Structures are given as C-alpha cells and as structure tokens.
Amino acid sequence: MPEEPKLDPVAEAEARRIADNDRAVEAEMRLRTRRGFLAGGVAAVGAFAAWEWIRTRRPDSGEPWPLRRVLDTNEELARDYFSRRRLAREFPVSEAPKELRVNERIGMEDPLDLAEWKLIVTNADRDDADDSGNNTLSMADIRKLPYAEHVTELKCIEGWSQKVHWGGARFADFAAVYAPKKGWGYVGMETPDAGYYVGLDLDSAMQPQTLLCYEMNGEPLPEPHGAPLRLVIPTKYGIKNLKRIGRIFYSQERPRDYWAELGYDWYAGL
C-alpha cells in the first residue's frame, strides 16, 4: 500500500483556519446582501407605488392634482421672489427680425372688423362705468397714453424664442387711468369672442415692460399678430401674450386661463 503523504500539521491547521474564516465571511456577506437588496427592493416598490399613485390621481385642470399642487407651490415661491424692477433683457432695434412666427389663431377665427372693435374694461375703479361696471374704450383712448417700445425676446412655452420690436402703451400707465379696485390682485383679458382668455397676477402685469401693444417693427400691428391691440408681457410665456384684446377685467381671484385649463402652469412666469 502506498504511503499517505504526510501533512504538515501546522500548515493544515492554518489552511483550516483560513477556510473557516472565509466560510464565516461569506455567510456574513450573504446576510448583509439579503438585507441590502431587501431594503432596496422595498424602496423600489415604494417609489413605483408613489409614481403610480400620483399618475392616477383625479385631474385638476388637466394634471393629476398632486402635480397641480406642486405647480401652484412653485407659483407662490416665484411670486414671492418676483420684482417689478427686474427687466427682461432688451436688444437693439437692428437685431429684431421683420418676420414673427404665427403660432396660433385661437379666439381670432372671426374676421377682424376694425370699425366694430372696442375695448371693454370691467371693474375699473371709476365713477363713469355703466351699470355692469364696464367702460368702453376705442383705440384713440389707448393712443392717448404715453408711447413705449422695446425689443425683447418672445418666449414660447414650446421652447422656441424670437426677438420682436413692440410698441404701444404700458399696462401700468393704462392701469393708472383705469385702476383696479383697491386690493384686487388679478387682471384677466379675453378676445372679443372670448374664445381665448388669459389670467394674470397684477404684479406681473404692472411690470414696466408689459404693453398694450399696437405696433410691431414700427408699423401698425398686423392682423395675424393680434390687431388692433394685443398684450405683450415679457415676464410670461407667449401663451399669456393674448392677441386681439376685446375685454380687460380686474378680479379678486385668479381669472380663468385657456392653457391653464389644459394642463399648463397658470402662472407661466419667467
């Protein structure tokens, strides 16, 4: 019979010690691994559940209500930070292209009848309002206000932007004559057919670059861009820059807003 190879008892003990240690280490690591992946799995399921929960909530003006609350909270913070003294960057007139993209004609489906056009102002703090609280203005009344112009970048909520040379009356000057009732914080505007409508916080509207605009590139405002009178408000996305204004009304609460009803941020402030 062949003789068994003799093992060094010291080396044998050492090898056993290492093997025992490694087994214990592997066992310990398995435990930690199980614990770690279990916690991770629970967290992942929780995150998925949170997403699913938000996604399926009752819509509030086109978005699940939790997201609408976040938009509204962002609005509160933005309004706290807003200052009328902060101006949109202005550019030299030479940088303004002659053509401006026409994106939408909502609220302007009817042909424009300049002879019929009038501006109704509702809830202004004036004694000469009619029984419904309305004042009826013509373009001549608007032109009486001081003239202001600027070249600013119109920013569409879609993401594109374009410099435009605008001219008209500052809304702040208009509101000095047709003032909101004391303590009222909002102003709404509509097209004559009320097919398009926007709501604005008065703070943004009173920023000095906000214009009741009747000129583009030094010419009368073209029909597709909202003749005879449109809103230009560089502190808001293009969606708030209402064309063909038919009515301006002051309000104590946020006035309805065409795109905010379809899921967009009501404030849409820049």
Place this chain on the structure above:
Amino acid sequence: MKRIEAKHPWAVRWTHWINFPILFGMIYTGLMIYWASDTYRIGWGSFTLFHFFPDWFYALFGLSHKLSNGMAWHFFLAWIFAINGFLYVTYTALSGEWRYLVPDRNSFSEAAQVMLHDLGIRKSAPPQGRFNGAQKIAYTGIVLMGMGSLITGLAIYKVVQFSWLVTLLGGYRAARYEHFLLTMAYLMFFLVHVSQVLRAGWNNFRAMVTGYEIKTEDAHAGRTQA
C-alpha cells in the same frame, strides 16, 4: 484570507440610488418638453447628419404631445433632484468622504493609465485607493454636471428674474442648448458607468447596495485585492 470591509456609507448609497430614478425621470420628462421644439441637430448648413430626435424615437418612448404633463413632472422632480444632490454634496463635504472623490494632481495621469488598461493596451491597472483617477474625475464631474443642469434649468425657467444668470450663460437660447447638452452628457456617462460596473463584477456592485465588499488578503505577500 477573506474579510468584510466597509466601502460606501449609507448616505452615499441612498442618495445614489434615489438619484438614479429621479435623473431618469428628469431626462424623460425633459424629452417630453423638448419634443415641442426639437430644433437641435448634428450637421453643417443644410446637411443634417442626425436630428435630435427622429420620429421613431419619440414614438418608441411615447414622448409626443405631452408638453404640459412633462413640465408638471419636470418641475416636481427637479425639487427632489436638487434636494438629493444637496444632501449628497453636504454629506461628502462634512464627512471627509470628498477626499476619496475629488481628483488631485495625480488623478489625470492615473486616469490615462486606467483608460489604457481598460482598452487592453496597458497590462496592469495602476495601484489605487477606493476610487481610481478616472473614477474620481467622473464622480466629481457628474456632480458638477448636476449643478450645471440646475443652474441652466433655473435660467430657462425664470429667465427674467435670473437675467444676470442668463447673460452669464450666453443668453436664453444658449442656456437652453447647454441644458440639453448636459442631458446628452448624462447619457454618455450612464453608458460608460454601467459598462464599467458590469466589468468590475458582483463584489463591486454589491458594495453599492450593501455598503460592504469582500477583500481577499494574500497571507504571504500581505497584498489586498478588492
């Protein structure tokens, strides 16, 4: 002989794994927004090599006609992204962990050697601590990119209130472009990161979940291998 060694503190692991779905959500909802005015391309003059993005891309991921929903999610997730990033940076700064993460003088030459090794040109990997030079540069870079996304994002989001910032970034259109480029850079980072994690193996990946890795010590040479 094997032993268990602590590698990633829990704060680093949690902020890392929270960031993963949040950043994915930021990119996804960002693409829902970008779809509405998808003007970027690679090309010269009238020649377009690649348009960001082709129609099949939007169709594949269901990104079309979701601008308002994309914005609502984007401006919600942005808060989590910012807070989580702030916690990560604060933790690494206060705990001293930043020492493992911020590149030093040697990191750049080390990163070059790591790259040569990864490409199979250099035989051995350079000796390293917890992270090698390439990792330090990548992990610090991704934090700076995150800050860049927040800054360019804020500039686009409130362009008039932060007009000084917009001017610094080169204007509104430039800021939007930079925001987009950073997003593309995240995708590049992700590709390299995931392939490196796959290469590094199970022990390395497990450490990012459990916090611990197994180290094997050669009893004779006293050398340690991860």
